[in-house]
Amino acid sequence: MTGNSCIVLPDDYKGYNLEFFCVPRHYEDSLESILIPSGLIQDRIERLARDIATNLGREPFAALCVLKGGYKFLADLLEKIKQCYRFSAVNSVPFSVDFIRLQSYEDDHSTGKVKVLGVDGLSFLQNKNVLVVEDIIDTGKTMQVLLEILEKEKPKSVKVASLFMKRTTVSSGFRPDYVGFEIPNKFIVGYALDYNEYFRDLNHVCVINEHGKEKYSKKNC
Numbered sequence: 001m002t003g004n005s006c007i008v009l010p011d012d013y014k015g016y017n018l019e020f021f022c023v024p025r026h027y028e029d030s031l032e033s034i035l036i037p038s039g040l041i042q043d044r045i046e047r048l049a050r051d052i053a054t055n056l057g058r059e060p061f062a063a064l065c066v067l068k069g070g071y072k073f074l075a076d077l078l079e080k081i082k083q084c085y086r087f088s089a090v091n092s093v094p095f096s097v098d099f100i101r102l103q104s105y106e107d108d109h110s111t112g113k114v115k116v117l118g119v120d121g122l123s124f125l126q127n128k129n130v131l132v133v134e135d136i137i138d139t140g141k142t143m144q145v146l147l148e149i150l151e152k153e154k155p156k157s158v159k160v161a162s163l164f165m166k167r168t169t170v171s172s173g174f175r176p177d178y179v180g181f182e183i184p185n186k187f188i189v190g191y192a193l194d195y196n197e198y199f200r201d202l203n204h205v206c207v208i209n210e211h212g213k214e215k216y217s218k219k220n221c
């Protein structure tokens with residue numbers, strides 16, 4: 001199967017108690033639960049990499065990472081894509097890596113604004129198979145803005161890989177081509193996903209608690 005189905009965590013999914021895994025001491029009081037342990041994230045990325053490599057075949061591609069949250073996913077995904085090729089008849093496929101930055105969040109709510117940073121100079125994407133690598137699709141509006149910008153560059157194809165997709169009533173209906181996990185409408189942190197720039201240094205994907213939201217809120221930092 002190389003379609004865009006994914007692991008679905010139901011609304012009543014509680015994840016794991018913090019006591020069962022290692023969590024940095026400085027975050028222990030700020031987390032409700034471990035939603036997805038880092039090992040499971042890696043295993044899922046391995047499969048996404050295989051699906052992507054299978055669909056690309058021998059076609060070179062241009063990876064475009066959405067910073068900052070996408071950096072870990074990008075690094076792990078590309079390593080695993082390379083492994084897939086290495087152990088197949090294709091052996092290797094060239095790819096480029098570039099970064100884009102979009103801003104649309106403050107605290108745990110969408111401001112409804114999308115700021116696009118560092119986008120002058122995307123003309124190299126012309127006629128390329130672009131793989132956009134994103135950490136999370138929430139409303140989908142940010143990604144739609146990005147896709148509009150990319151289409152102007154006349155790429156050969158554009159695919160989106162997002163590690164997480166939130167189930168939310170305010171979704172624009174956008175669905176990425178590759179999704180790791182569909183998650184309940186909770187604010188998650190870890191594996192490079194942040195809350196006001198905190199928690200990127202946490203390996204597991206966790207649900208932040210009320211104390212954590214207060215402790216790391218803009219007004220308190």
Ligand code: HPA
Binds near residue numbers: 136138187194
């Ligand atoms: N966590 C971190 N960043 C986000 C989230 C989230 O749950 N949703 C959208 N951006």
Ligand code: MG
Binds near residue numbers: 066067069134135136
């Ligand atoms: Mg993101």
